[in-house]
Amino acid sequence: MGVHTRGRWVWDDLQVDWAFSDRTHGESSGAYAQANLGLHVGDDPACVGANRAALAAMVEVGEDRLVTMKQVHGCQVVNVEQAFRAPPTADAVWTGETELGLVTQVADCVPILLAAPTGQVAAIHAGWRGVVVGVVDEAMRALAQDGVTPDQVRAVIGPSICAGCYEVGADVAEQMAEVADASTARTRLGSISVDVSAGVVQQLSRWNVQARVVSGCTFEDPTLFSYRRDGVTGRQAGVIVRRSR
Ligand SMILES: [Zn+2]
Incomplete structure (x- = not known):
């Protein structure tokens, strides 16, 4: 499993590990080469299983401790205490449990990972629709209701398609501008x-959360999956784990 960027957050007696994968070093072939983690994109499930096992190994959790979502570009937030046999339909998951790997899968959309000093971690998937429906706000609200002080949350945002590459219709731009005017942009052309x-950064900043944005554009970087570039393609992931040590 190729690693795009990884990191560790440490508070006094709390450690959280996070990582963003890339498409290198996996078992999948063709349009899904090599490290596709998406089960519902047409790839061989055996290859996806092997890649997910490699993702689990990358963050040192058991294969059965990965929590994926059935992502639908909505704002459903699910609290998980264990890995499910069937992934929940959601675009954000959070937990206070240890050694559980929360996964957000993307191929141009924005993968967001959060952690709080009180021990909660979250994984969020947000495309333009997710920004419009406010999935980040819903996740922050859920964490706040669990006792998290919002401005103590750490956030990291993985690689996604950049503004220079992401042409959209005026209707999409208008919907996004209504909720987050920082999204207004032009392509290189x-x-x-x-x-x-x-x-996403703007939405987090309203909670006084300063996000680290990992550099990279999925459309431009051949080591990353891009739906806009390739159509039929795989998914990379962001994954976050609260450690028990
Ligand atoms: Zn780009």
């Missing part, structure tokens, strides 16, 4: 685009 990552 001057046509209407949106900066989804900037929209």
Whole structure:
């Protein structure tokens, strides 16, 4: 499993590990080469299983401790205490449990990972629709209701499609501008685009959460999956784990 970027957050007696994968070093072939983690994109399930096992190994959790979601570009937030046999339909999951790997899968959308000093961790999937429906706000609300002080949350945002590459229709740009005007952008050729990552950063900043944005554009970087570039393609992931030590 190829690693795009990984990191560790440490508080006094709390450690959280996070990582973003890339498409290298996996078992899948063809359009899904090599490290596709998406089960519902047409790839061989055996290859996806092997890749998910490698993702689990990358963050040192058991294969049966990965929590994936059936992502639907909505704002459903699910609290998980264990890995499910069937992934919940959601675009954000959070837990206070240890050694559980929360996974968000993307191929241009924005993967967001959060952790709080009180021990909660979250994984969020947000495309432009997710920004419009406010999935980040819903996740922050859920954490706040569990006792998290919002401005103590740490956030990291993984690689997604950049504004220079992401041409959209005026209707999409208008919907995004209504909720997050920082998303307003133009492509390199001057046509209407949106900066989804900037929209997410703005939404987090309203909670006084300063996000680290990992550099990289999925459309431009051949080591990353891009739906806009390739259509039929795989998914990379962001994964976050609260450690028990
Ligand atoms: Zn780009």
